[in-house]
Amino acid sequence: MPETYAPSARAALLQLWLEDRVIPNVELVKQYKIELSKDDRNALNNAGLLESSKEGRRLLHRITDQGVAWCTSDLMDGDAPSRIGPLARVHALVLRRIVRFVYERGFLAEAIRSGDLESLIRQVYLDLGDGYQDWVRLAKIRPRLNGADREEVDDTMLKMVKTGYAHLVPSSNRKMLTDEDHAAAIRIGGEDKHLMAIEES
Numbered sequence: 001m002p003e004t005y006a007p008s009a010r011a012a013l014l015q016l017w018l019e020d021r022v023i024p025n026v027e028l029v030k031q032y033k034i035e036l037s038k039d040d041r042n043a044l045n046n047a048g049l050l051e052s053s054k055e056g057r058r059l060l061h062r063i064t065d066q067g068v069a070w071c072t073s074d075l076m077d078g079d080a081p082s083r084i085g086p087l088a089r090v091h092a093l094v095l096r097r098i099v100r101f102v103y104e105r106g107f108l109a110e111a112i113r114s115g116d117l118e119s120l121i122r123q124v125y126l127d128l129g130d131g132y133q134d135w136v137r138l139a140k141i142r143p144r145l146n147g148a149d150r151e152e153v154d155d156t157m158l159k160m161v162k163t164g165y166a167h168l169v170p171s172s173n174r175k176m177l178t179d180e181d182h183a184a185a186i187r188i189g190g191e192d193k194h195l196m197a198i199e200e201s
Contacts, residue, residue: 003047003070007081009040010074013049016063017071017112020146021127025052025059036061072108075099117148117156125198132200135169139184141196154186157196168193 005013011034016023028034036044041061044050049067053060063071076099080092102108124144129136145153160166168186171177171194185192 004079005043006037006040008035008037009044010078012036012040012061013044013063013067013071014074016050016061017068019123020112021123021144022060022062025061028061072099072103076103117145117152118160120145120148121153121156121160122198125196133197135195135197137181137184138168138186138194138196139178139180142184157186158188160198165199167197167199169195169197171195 011032012028015028015032015034025036028036041050041052044067045052047066047070048064049070051062051064053062076096080089084092099108102111121141124141125136126132127144128140142153157166157168161168168188170191171181177194181194182192185194187193
């Protein structure tokens with residue numbers, strides 16, 4: 001049986017595991033409706049399940065490998081929250097059985113990481129830049145896409161461009177391009193594109 005934490009703390013760890021990226025505390029609250037109290041945050045940090053750090057005025061959270069192991073254990077053996085109805089309790093039991101089935105066959109990590117690639121690209125872009133419409137190097141975006149297939153990433157980015165949600169341009173200063181920039185570029189119309197900007201949908 002895994003160590004027990006408050007529902008909000010459990011939710012924060014599971015959300016961080018699903019997203020597989022650093023999440024600002026303000027995003028955890030506004031987008032995911034998870035309020036992690038200082039006491040809960042300290043408990044998770046002290047247990048080595050969570051790493052919280054400051055970047056300017058922003059508080060950032062990242063799940064650790066130990067935290068991922070705890071989430072796996074919690075999904076398979078953790079108690080359902082006490083204040084839930086019978087249907088939610090049965091849902092929790094069904095989820096536990098499915099998670100154990102997938103885990104025993106070695107597919108749980110892959111299942112957790114198989115989110116929508118376009119959403120992942122958008123989130124990584126926002127993590128790296130200064131908000132929508134900022135230009136971000138593809139060389140910075142690609143390494144943070146959970147090992148997604150190069151061709152799949154290119155196809156997804158091109159689809160985003162066609163729908164008008166994203167823009168790809170070459171770097172204006174070719175002398176400053178690194179080997180990583182050249183390797184990460186997307187070639188469109190005979191020209192390499194090194195930078196991406198995304199519009200707010």
